Amino acid sequence: MAQIASTQLLLTPNEMGMADKAAVVAGESAFTLMASAGKAVADAIMTRWSKHSVLVMAGPGNNGGDGFVIAQALLQHGWPVTLAFMGQIDVMSEEAQAHAKAWQGEWQTLSPTQLENAELVVDALFGAGLSRPIEGVAHDMLEAVAQSGLPVCAVDVPSGLDGETGQVFGVTVNAELTVTFFRKKPGHLLFPGRGLCGELMVADIGIPVTVLDELNLQTWENNPELWYQKYPWPRLDGHKFHRGHAVVYGGETMTGASRLTARGAMRIGAGLVTLAAPIKAWAVYATALTGVMVAKLEQSQETEDFEELLLDSRHNAIAVGPGAGLAGFERIRTRKIALTALLTGRATVLDADALSAFSEDPQILFDAINGPCVMTPHEGEFMRLFPDINNSPEINNTPEIKKNHPDNKLTRARLAAKQSGAVVVLKGADTVIAAPDGLAIINSNAPAELATGGSGDVLTGFIVGLLAQGMEPFDAAAAAVWMHGEVGNDIGAGLIAEDLPDHLPKVLSTFKTQYFS
Ligand SMILES: NC(=O)C1=CN([C@@H]2O[C@H](COP(=O)(O)OP(=O)(O)OC[C@H]3O[C@@H](n4cnc5c(N)ncnc54)[C@H](O)[C@@H]3O)[C@@H](O)[C@H]2O)[C@@H](O)CC1
Numbered sequence: 001m002a003q004i005a006s007t008q009l010l011l012t013p014n015e016m017g018m019a020d021k022a023a024v025v026a027g028e029s030a031f032t033l034m035a036s037a038g039k040a041v042a043d044a045i046m047t048r049w050s051k052h053s054v055l056v057m058a059g060p061g062n063n064g065g066d067g068f069v070i071a072q073a074l075l076q077h078g079w080p081v082t083l084a085f086m087g088q089i090d091v092m093s094e095e096a097q098a099h100a101k102a103w104q105g106e107w108q109t110l111s112p113t114q115l116e117n118a119e120l121v122v123d124a125l126f127g128a129g130l131s132r133p134i135e136g137v138a139h140d141m142l143e144a145v146a147q148s149g150l151p152v153c154a155v156d157v158p159s160g161l162d163g164e165t166g167q168v169f170g171v172t173v174n175a176e177l178t179v180t181f182f183r184k185k186p187g188h189l190l191f192p193g194r195g196l197c198g199e200l201m202v203a204d205i206g207i208p209v210t211v212l213d214e215l216n217l218q219t220w221e222n223n224p225e226l227w228y229q230k231y232p233w234p235r236l237d238g239h240k241f242h243r244g245h246a247v248v249y250g251g252e253t254m255t256g257a258s259r260l261t262a263r264g265a266m267r268i269g270a271g272l273v274t275l276a277a278p279i280k281a282w283a284v285y286a287t288a289l290t291g292v293m294v295a296k297l298e299q300s301q302e303t304e305d306f307e308e309l310l311l312d313s314r315h316n317a318i319a320v321g322p323g324a325g326l327a328g329f330e331r332i333r334t335r336k337i338a339l340t341a342l343l344t345g346r347a348t349v350l351d352a353d354a355l356s357a358f359s360e361d362p363q364i365l366f367d368a369i370n371g372p373c374v375m376t377p378h379e380g381e382f383m384r385l386f387p388d389i390n391n392s393p394e395i396n397n398t399p400e401i402k403k404n405h406p407d408n409k410l411t412r413a414r415l416a417a418k419q420s421g422a423v424v425v426l427k428g429a430d431t432v433i434a435a436p437d438g439l440a441i442i443n444s445n446a447p448a449e450l451a452t453g454g455s456g457d458v459l460t461g462f463i464v465g466l467l468a469q470g471m472e473p474f475d476a477a478a479a480a481v482w483m484h485g486e487v488g489n490d491i492g493a494g495l496i497a498e499d500l501p502d503h504l505p506k507v508l509s510t511f512k513t514q515y516f517s
């Protein structure tokens with residue numbers, strides 16, 4: 001996957017440092033890389049803003065070095081530039097010192113009073129090297145910038161934002177534009193980071209792509225480049241049985257949820273979909289559904305009937321959870337149905353109630369996962385299933401700065417996948433898809449309109465529909481989450497969950513034109 005989708009790779013600040021070093025070993029000059037980085041930011045500023053009085057805040061490391069390059073480039077283009085430095089020049093890297101010496105304007109020491117005459121702020125205080133919460137004058141300065149409401153262009157990341165986790169250490173600013181180099185970082189896509197970067201530009205500064213081969217990278221930004229080659233387009237000579245048969249378990253009370261799932265599965269191309277419903281609700285389902293078949297599960301023998309339904313090996317993908325039920329005896333039934341599905345070893349999606357039903361003993365669920373499985377918890381369900389993840393050694397062994405901020409969504413999703421053996425789709429505005437082997441994808445196309453009742457049920461349908469067509473769980477989850485986001489964007493304001501399956505054909509058609517014609 002690494003080679004197919006190299007532009008989607010995300011590098012942590014640490015990995016970026018390694019890429020940087022590898023580029024120098026490969027013959028690039030650190031001075032030139034910094035010159036290119038600074039030039040890219042200055043060009044982006046001059047493209048976006050007309051000539052303004054600009055304050056460049058330059059910090060003690062190479063982020064500050066970039067600041068000197070930017071200041072000099074803007075000065076040369078006739079911009080009024082104030083350079084506010086914080087640090088000690090003689091301990092900076094050679095390249096940063098060289099660029100600092102090339103600065104032809106006046107030096108000032110960083111102070112909030114400099115904001116009085118500024119119209120635009122360039123934030124080159126801290127980038128990838130942030131190693132502790134920001135305090136002292138840098139803290140006061142960033143706070144003053146935030147309060148000033150001035151437009152900010154951040155270099156690499158808004159200072160204070162951790163490029164690995166998207167968390168803020170101490171204080172940060174809300175940038176209008178962030179220019180980063182070579183590749184994005186997870187912290188640009190994970191909230192709150194994503195909300196602080198403004199428009200995010202990635203500048204090519206001459207680091208050769210071959211440096212990526214030496215790094216064992218495992219994180220991508222979601223995009224069809226990652227999975228379009230495995231997308232199951234209907235074959236010309238296709239038959240509905242070639243496109244799989246998804247089974248969706250429907251509960252007794254919240255019947256809308258599993259209907260949304262079933263419709264999602266149909267729309268994404270499952271050849272057949274059967275909704276398995278307890279007898280009490282059967283008529284509701286049978287009346288409401290047309291293309292979806294409805295199977296009866298007789299009273300008090302729902303699990304047995306579900307098991308019997310699954311004896312037919314053509315039923316190759318199963319979804320349990322939306323509307324399955326948690327009240328009273330329903331909770332036990334939901335558990336049994338989920339375990340029955342897992343016992344078949346067929347591709348299974350577990351969502352909503354099928355996750356919460358195991359909150360008292362998640363290990364029973366994890367022990368049953370032996371085949372292809374996708375779990376799609378939102379944060380609440382995640383906490384119920386994985387209550388101990390924030391105390392796990394992997395999170396506690398991280399440096400002090402991150403220990404204070406254990407809310408690392410990427411790490412949590414990865415640990416959950418490893419612990420459970422399932423592909424974990426940890427939902428939200430920055431949904432993370434993680435596989436047990438450590439591969440992970442961050443989704444970035446979902447609009448806030450998706451935060452509406454039933455939208456997750458449709459996502460479950462998209463996933464099970466792709467699984468039915470033979471897509472592998474990690475790819476199916478990534479593709480479904482991306483389609484879900486695209487559909488959300490396409491509908492926009494006023495979106496309700498019912499719209500999502502029915503807008504999918506439009507999104508699929510654009511996707512098909514782009515990738516398959
Ligand atoms: N990765 C790349 O390929 C390139 C990176 N460049 C720039 O280099 C930056 C990384 O440079 P560095 O590794 O020097 O890191 P930074 O410039 O982010 O800062 C590191 C310095 O800040 C100090 N520091 C860290 N946290 C602090 C805190 N909370 N309070 C006070 N001081 C603190 C450290 O002790 C160190 O002196 C990138 O963000 C990017 O802007 C560019 O120059 C060009 C190439």
Ligand SMILES: Nc1ncnc2c1ncn2[C@@H]1O[C@H](COP(=O)(O)OP(=O)(O)O)[C@@H](O)[C@H]1O
Pocket residue numbers: 352378427428429430431446447448449450451452453454455456457458459484
């Ligand atoms: N702020 C947001 N921006 C974008 N997508 C969101 C946001 N909040 C939630 N979502 C997405 O909406 C869906 C909601 O799913 P879920 O929480 O299971 O709700 P429900 O159970 O009502 O269907 C998920 O796919 C989630 O990733």
Ligand SMILES: [K+]
Pocket residue numbers: 063123124125126127154155156157158159
């Ligand atoms: K910065």
